[in-house]
Amino acid sequence: MEVVEFRPTREQYRYTFGGAEPVAVIDPGTALRLWTEDAFGGRIRRHGDLFTAVVGDLPVNPQTGPFHVRGAEPGDTLVLHIAALSPARDWGASCAIPGFGGLTSTGRTATLQDPLPERTWIYSVDRARGTVGFSALATDFTVDLPLAPMLGTVGVAPAQGEVRTSMAADAFGGNMDSPEVRAGTTCYLGVNVPGALFSVGDGHYRQGEGESCGTAVEGAMAVTLIVDLVKGHAPAWPRLESDDALAVIGSARPLEDAWRISQVDMVHWLADLHRLDLMDAYQLLSQTARTPLANVVDTNYSCVTKVDKALLPRVEVHEGVHDTLRLLAATV
Amino acid sequence: MEVVEFRPTREQYRYTFGGAEPVAVIDPGTALRLWTEDAFGGRIRRHGDLFTAVVGDLPVNPQTGPFHVRGAEPGDTLVLHIAALSPARDWGASCAIPGFGGLTSTGRTATLQDPLPERTWIYSVDRARGTVGFSALATDFTVDLPLAPMLGTVGVAPAQGEVRTSMAADAFGGNMDSPEVRAGTTCYLGVNVPGALFSVGDGHYRQGEGESCGTAVEGAMAVTLIVDLVKGHAPAWPRLESDDALAVIGSARPLEDAWRISQVDMVHWLADLHRLDLMDAYQLLSQTARTPLANVVDTNYSCVTKVDKALLPRVEVHEGVHDTLRLLAATV
């Protein structure tokens, strides 16, 4: 397996899905060893580094990529297996940013109230113990939480010639901020442009479902991906496969529409995989779905519908590509 | 511990929260052995029993209760520990009902489209193996799913003299349809009227998060509750405690408001329990929340915000009443 390493220079980061020249052209079957910068461009390093002062209007969510996958055509399925995610720094940062987040009014859920106060929390990473340490700012409360690395953004170039900022999530993936996008997961993304032009970024050392305050434990990440391609079969919305589950991520507002998207696509997926009538698949999903929210803070909210493999008869997705890549990942 | 048994006659079922005379007056510390009828009033027993023909305009979600808890005053906290839930029949039923459910237009998310076809699925219960058996209607697909009993409705009489149908969920609890309401869980509900006047019903032998089609594996249930009372401290929204987690259930539309309610109340709860500043509690929740959806089908949608106890320093809620009742439950 060919292994390509890429650590962007500061100038090489991209802040959009679509609209950027590829940083490399790779073949399906390539492994990528990447470095992703954190959402803040690495600028927030201390409690005193407030977002509006240190980042302000600079773009956020720097993307590593885009990569052009040779042979990928619109209608194909890009397969990204996340082989490994490893924190690349020994600290992570999270911020309360005025006018951003789930428990505050924003530019869209607009009110006349004063914004919440601005805050920055720095978490210490203890790789040996596998923890990130939270310290309260106003009291001496501290707690160590388990490391749970994930990627906030994974996306391809959008359809119809659109260019979207790396804050956006939609059918092309993007800033979905789902804890399900972790090592061991295979992502299936519909290809919209020749070469797919995918990128990743926005590593989180840990995040709660919903990403309430708008930021996770943001941190630079060492990312190992294996890239593959299935001709045709483009899913309408991002689909995930792990050893344990199948999942679909819908992104929309209001939140019930994100849920509906992920549910309807899962009904179709179950119907396809198990040769079920749609009403039977609907019923089966009704009794088996799990629905971990991804984010309720970004331009579109993202909701996951997930079905445990253990509950259903064993079936192969795309001829077992997840299992194949899972094994390959052990060899990278 | 006093144990009160109550199996309603058909005439004794109630179909509202509020507005009904109590079926019994009990003291805090009483155990209740109850029988709850299924959401359909036990009328749907075969694949051919379609909802509109067999239930039609009859009321649904029959409630067992209400019970008057001696000494409960507005502002108090009703404590309901679910000691045991056991399927009371060897079959359960689920229906696709025209104009009802999450993946169809409804009377509120109104469209001009034809409704989905009406369907009934009957599940067989295998207590020994702990499964409910699903059989597709259109194909010969079958699968056994784990039994996972829960109560769809648990609620007190609403505030302000309101009477709500047993289909409604709001601050008083009600038809929240959350799989978190299972045996081993303690529910904390704010008391609105003297005696609290709580009732339970709508047992589900199993339900996916979101209750996509609008009905779970509905079944009559043998319910064992221990009832207790904490003076004062009424939570604004239903709170849950299990051995593993604390949770809040918010019910509203759109779904993000149900989420916001459950999140804001959890921020306040964490702040109270761990003597945290609200911004610190917001940050802590952002990295620890789990958010299993309850239902996205009822008049109000219900969302759970849940924090695992294992992640945080040990604290007692209401002087450890959950642990006390958990031990008591073993003796009933």
Added chain:
Amino acid sequence: MEVVEFRPTREQYRYTFGGAEPVAVIDPGTALRLWTEDAFGGRIRRHGDLFTAVVGDLPVNPQTGPFHVRGAEPGDTLVLHIAALSPARDWGASCAIPGFGGLTSTGRTATLQDPLPERTWIYSVDRARGTVGFSALATDFTVDLPLAPMLGTVGVAPAQGEVRTSMAADAFGGNMDSPEVRAGTTCYLGVNVPGALFSVGDGHYRQGEGESCGTAVEGAMAVTLIVDLVKGHAPAWPRLESDDALAVIGSARPLEDAWRISQVDMVHWLADLHRLDLMDAYQLLSQTARTPLANVVDTNYSCVTKVDKALLPRVEVHEGVHDTLRLLAATV
């Protein structure tokens, strides 16, 4: 025409739709001369009267009624023609109430922000000039706005034995807060219980569409209604008819569902009146609808879909009952 006068004593006000004994039994064809108290129970009279201090937890939106209409049965159509609305005081009051309103977070659109400051504005009524006078609190800005009296609440007892506070709006009408409910308008409400048990209240001397801050220019009102009854034909949602337009009011959250309800019902109404296919009625509505928002602040939001009579061929609704009552109104 029989004319019944009724001015409630303070004890006679009701604060719910449903759940109250009728204050009078009247025959269809009766005219009612009523006095409605303002939403605050007349307690807010000066700039210094802040809501939380003067009203606090007392119930709001006192209802005049309910009236039992002889012969009204479930499935019938209650016809309320608003013959006249006249301000009963020479001042009106509007408040910014913490945690209530459209441009603030609330108990449902919950955030962690501080509430907006509390304020009370007193408007002076000049009947001769037909104005209400606004005076800014922080500057010396003043302006006279046209009087435009309307009723915030008009509703019948809900279906299914529910009792709802006079803050609620739903299919039974209630606290819809629509400026369309003005003198010259006929309201059609579906009857849910014998006698209909309707009530009115919450007079507004003037209100913008949406009722942004949550309160209009609230004022006691002299109300003249003519009550009639159409057997059968109960509309699913409140319908209005004026000399100029037909309208439907939908109440739900999110706001698009309130809109969808009002639109779908109007499609059906147009199809019935003009013997149109649903798709043709949908198209016709698409090019003719007007959509003045009623409120975006109450438990349910309310949206009006309105079609100008002048645009369409002349048809009679319920055999021209509006025109008949309009003429009768001139004689009261």
Added chain:
Amino acid sequence: MEVVEFRPTREQYRYTFGGAEPVAVIDPGTALRLWTEDAFGGRIRRHGDLFTAVVGDLPVNPQTGPFHVRGAEPGDTLVLHIAALSPARDWGASCAIPGFGGLTSTGRTATLQDPLPERTWIYSVDRARGTVGFSALATDFTVDLPLAPMLGTVGVAPAQGEVRTSMAADAFGGNMDSPEVRAGTTCYLGVNVPGALFSVGDGHYRQGEGESCGTAVEGAMAVTLIVDLVKGHAPAWPRLESDDALAVIGSARPLEDAWRISQVDMVHWLADLHRLDLMDAYQLLSQTARTPLANVVDTNYSCVTKVDKALLPRVEVHEGVHDTLRLLAATV
């Protein structure tokens, strides 16, 4: 005044906001005489021309432009006065498109139901009488409706390097589909990129508020604009001024967020114009707002908040630029 005429060739149409080279560079003060193609690219001409057959996956909403305005810099205010809109064909078309529209499920408000049937209605334009003629498809119902020309799309290049399809509406304007964008209206748009790069299109001969079925009476349009520039003062969201009213258009989902955006911006605008405290402006808006919905069908819904000039003391916006352009318009 310089007058520039531009009628695009088929190849010159653009289908995005942002991402396209300007078709011309113009100076502030220039009048533009433009021809805009209809939303369907002029392809739907008969009842038998169904959207999926005749348009299918081809891009829609062809834009005339973009125009580079000399001197326009980010942070400036682009001023577009619509001097005249005149139907350029003697027929218009409207379609029911499967999976698109307000009273159907869509790709986002996703359900499992069958789509509504596909339909095309052709309207005849009678310039002399000022009408468009509707003919029902299923019955012989016909009606002539008043011509009311408007532009569905008017927008500048988005911020942050985004490129959005001409179906999108957001802070940059775009596919807002508001009947308020008619002749005599001045649009104020915040400039995001050097030259502003604005375009217009999607003429409607008539549209109801909300654009229920997703399409108006779509038609090619002769458009006369006068372009001007105010340095600085970029509004956050599109603002409109006519002889009669000030308005703001917010675009978001759910619909209440579109409303909140337009309301909050109007509160700030009123506060600026009349030197009001925000709470006083909030109160004043509460009693004066009108809220004609623009669309409840596009990716973002659009809501207008509008205040009649006649209600408030006379003030000048941007030193009376609207009045100036209005007079100039008479001379073009």
